[in-house]
Amino acid sequence: MLGFGFSAEQEAFRAGLRRFSLDELLPHYSEGDSGVYPRDRIIRVIELIGEVDDADFSFVSAGIVAEEVARGDFNCVLPSLGPFTFREFISQASPELKERWLPGLQSGKQMIGLGLTEPDAGSDMGSIRTRAEKRGDHYVLNGEKNSVSFLNADVFYVFARTDPSRTDWRGLSAFLIPRETPGLSFHAYDDMGCRAVPRGQLFLDDVRVAASELVGSPGGAFPMIREFFDLNRAFIALKCLGAAQQTLDETIEHVKGRKQFGSPLSSFQGVAFPIAEAATLIEAARWLAYKVLWLKDQGQPCDTEGAMSKWWIPKICTEIIHECLLLHGHYGYTRELPIEQRLRDVIGWQIGDGPAQIQKLILARKLLGREFSP
Ligand SMILES: Cc1cc2nc3c(=O)[nH]c(=O)nc-3n(C[C@H](O)[C@H](O)[C@H](O)COP(=O)(O)OP(=O)(O)OC[C@H]3O[C@@H](n4cnc5c(N)ncnc54)[C@H](O)[C@@H]3O)c2cc1C
Structure with a gap:
């Protein structure tokens, strides 16, 4: 049966979010243009979402969050979707990694940055050169990531080549690397828009990560x-x-x-x-x-x-x-x-x-x- 509409609960959820977005986010939207990350307001959006019955936690409901939050502040949207999306984002992480990161990410108190793009790997993600070399129970990563949104993140989801014999997407693995890990350094771009969310380069210089920080199977990241x-x-x-x-x-x-x-x-x-x-x-x-x-x-x-x-x-x-x-x-x-x-x-x-x-x-x-x- 075809139906174009939302449930009464979803409509009420939409109305509440819209009120909040127009009253509490929109008046502060321009502050983001000076590079201020709206963490407190993101946390408040997520608290509002948390007041809704769990039964409504569908991706369609998350779509309502995206639309309504964007009315007030475009740059609050992706982190505000945390309760719906981060479990999916790192779905193949070990239970220990999920336990470590999901509470902070799903509450908006922490953020994650995605490191895929590189100087020579934009649309062609199979060309990623960042190398992750296995040494005992650790990997050592070297390379450069470009265009990482949320360069202010607490953890980075970095894609690197673990199988150097492959030159396409097949030899890629993903790692969750905490911001404070030695060997990471950053350079932010001066973007024309989305300035509340810093975007830029992430350099990896002999970054040691435990093998347990690999997400999914080696070579299975793409x-x-x-x-x-x-x-x-x-x-x-x-x-x-x-x-x-x-x-x-x-x-x-x-x-x-x-x-x-x-x-x-x-x-x-x-x-x-x-x-x-x-x-x-x-x-x-x-x-x-x-x-x-x-x-x-x-x-x-x-x-x-x-x-x-x-x-x-x-x-x-x-x-x-x-x-x-x-x-x-x-x-x-x-x-x-x-x-x-x-x-x-x-x-x-x-x-x-x-x-x-x-x-x-x-x-x-x-x-x-x-x-x-x-
Ligand atoms: C706001 C923003 C946020 C981003 N956030 C992230 C992030 O968090 N993490 C991350 O890793 N990356 C991020 N990116 C990077 C983004 O994913 C890349 O910019 C994108 O994949 C394109 O790569 P590129 O910029 O190197 O362009 P290129 O690959 O150099 O492409 C340049 C142009 O050529 C076109 N083109 C390329 N190949 C072909 C082809 N075969 N046929 C036809 N046209 C082609 C492209 O469509 C594009 O118009 C972000 C970018 C922006 C702008």
Whole structure:
């Protein structure tokens, strides 16, 4: 049976989160632009989530968190999803590692950074060169990770090559490395957006980690993270949609209130039609993103819908926010309104977690099979 809707509990959850997001997050959103990580507010969001009955802890409910939190503060979203996602993120970690890290991560008190990208391994993750060499009951890691979000994290989930005889994704293993481990050093980028979340380089210089800090099986890291990406793509899409929807709501208020040529801006087709188009795109996109989460909740594969969501939704959200900025006239161009910050923040997620072309490669391979060889 097909049903487009949320349960009464989920609607109440959404309403509570929206109130909190608009009252408590939005007034502080611009603080993140000066590089202030909103840890206390993330913890508060997670406390609110904790007040909801456990029975509602589905990925669809997590999607509601992504959308609603993004209305107030785009940069609070991924850590706020901790109660839903971190268990999945490190699903193959040993019980000891989970016991060590999950309580801090799921409460928002700690954060984790993902170290995949390298100077010569961006879209082509199979080219990772960071080396993890087994020495007795330890591994010694050397290499450089680029573009690590949450460079302020307490622990890093680092992907490294344990089998040097392989030069593709097969010889990769993953490790959980605490921030204070000797041999780690950091350099933050000066990003155009998402400035509340430091992103940058992580250098590994003879970093010794116990073999027990390896996650999953040696050489088995790539399929593990690929599965998580399928899910995470929906959350990225929904956080972009939350930012776009909030901007559209603000724009509707603005054009109804501002008069030019003796009439509200909303009475002009040139203003009303982009709003109608944006609302249509957001509606269609939301159901695609929620389908990913619904499939995951049913234990079904969601890679196709995840890739569709990731290439399309951050792109249309960027376009919608841009259009809304223009509909605000010169006010939209100031930093007094949150629109320009949202635009800068959302653009980053057209790239992060795989740009559009890579999602289309995934889809083309699925749709065309062997016929497709880029
Ligand atoms: C906001 C943000 C957060 C991020 N967070 C993290 C993180 O936490 N951890 C992490 O490890 N990485 C992170 N990244 C890095 C991100 O995953 C990479 O930027 C991404 O995978 C692309 O790699 P690249 O930037 O090296 O681009 P490249 O691989 O150099 O690609 C450049 C361009 O070429 C295109 N391209 C590449 N290959 C092909 C092809 N075969 N066919 C067609 N087009 C192609 C790409 O789509 C892209 O448009 C983040 C990036 C951003 C912007």
